[in-house]
Amino acid sequence: MPSDDVVLLVNPTSGKGAGARAARLVLPRLQASGREVQAVAGRDADDALDIVREVVAAGVGTLAVCGGDGLVHTAVQALAGSSTRLGLIPAGTGNDVARMLGVPRRDPLAAADVLLAGRERALDLARVGATYFVTVMAAGFDAVVNERANAMRWPRGQARYSLATLAELRVLAPISYTLDLDGPEVSGEVHTDATLVAVGNGPSFGGGLRITEGAEPDDGLLDVVVVAPMGRRELVRTYPQLFRGTHVHHPGYVRHRVRRVTVAAPGVVAYADGERIGALPLTVEVAPGALRVLVP
Structure with a gap:
């Protein structure tokens, strides 16, 4: 059985300082439980x-992570396969892991109470080589936008991603993919053109973009979603549906459930949990039950 002690890992810069504010709020609640609690802050991802x-x-x-999905992503690289449980105090901008698990995203004290109640759930992780991710690997138009935005020096904040989106819409073209699928109902290579391809262990990323709607993080499978080529106007019309998960009714939507998939396409750099993973081709496989997490 794991011990009752808690380490609160804080990202002081997440959510424009929300991580530090949330930590100050929840630390007394955690300490009042009678457990041994230590709060630490990571200077950067490597230090964390x-x-x-x-x-x-x-x-x-x-390990209680007080920050956003980026800090969770960093933490699971060491938590995978261990007996240490993950607790969530959401304090980022996206908080898709908390959204997936039903952990309160706007009430740090309520999230701390979930942690203290100690209801444990075993989650799958997705793995690319030695790197794990919890939610979604984006490998289509959204990943291309992310890569362009990260290369920009101006402007700062969300405006940079808006400009990157507009720039990529101007040159929008289908991407030619080869998918090597290994699943219970599908196996072998698929060659297809698409606008979006994503591999999901959970349903959403990017603050509620439900690209792999229906993906379950404890079913031992990954969801591979393919959205057929779209023109600029159709993509702009369809994009809001991704936040509702209603894009699953689009005629160009295809979903495969697999244990492993290799995604190949020229010139695409993939992102997982919002973090840069690397250029395609990449092989993603499920790691069943690799993460212990505290949930409502």
Whole structure:
């Protein structure tokens, strides 16, 4: 059985300082439970990963992540396969892992109470080489926009992604994919042109973009979603449907459920949990039950 001690890992810069504010709010609640609680802040992703590795090596019962999906992504690189449980204090801009699990996203104290109640759930993770992700790997138009935005120096914030989207819409063209699928109902290579391809362990990323609607993070399978080529106007009309999950009714929508998939396409750099993973081709496989997490 894991111990009752808790390490609260804080990203002080997430959500424009929301991580630090949430940590100050929840720390007394956690300490009042009578458990041994230690709060630590990572200076950057590498420092945060080193902290999590030390937490796992020490046999700490619960790592409480106070930040956004980026910090969760960093933490699971060391938590995967360990006995240390993940607790969530959402304080980012997207919080898609918390959204997927039903952890309160706007009430840090309610999230702390979920952690203290100690209801454990085993989740699958997706793995690309030695890198794990929790939610979605984007490998289509959305990933291309992300790559362009990250290369821009101006403007800052969301406006940069809006400009990157407009720039990519101007040169929008179908992407030629080869998918090598290994699943219970489909196996072999598929060659297809598409606007969007995504591999989901969970249903959403990017603050509720439900591209892999219906994906379950504990079914031992990944969802591969393909959306057929669209023109600019059709993509603009369809994009809001991705936040509702209603794009599943689009005639160009295809879904495959697999244990493993290799995604290949020229010139595309994939992103998972919002983090840059690398250029295609990439092979993604499911790691069943690799993460222990505290849920409502």
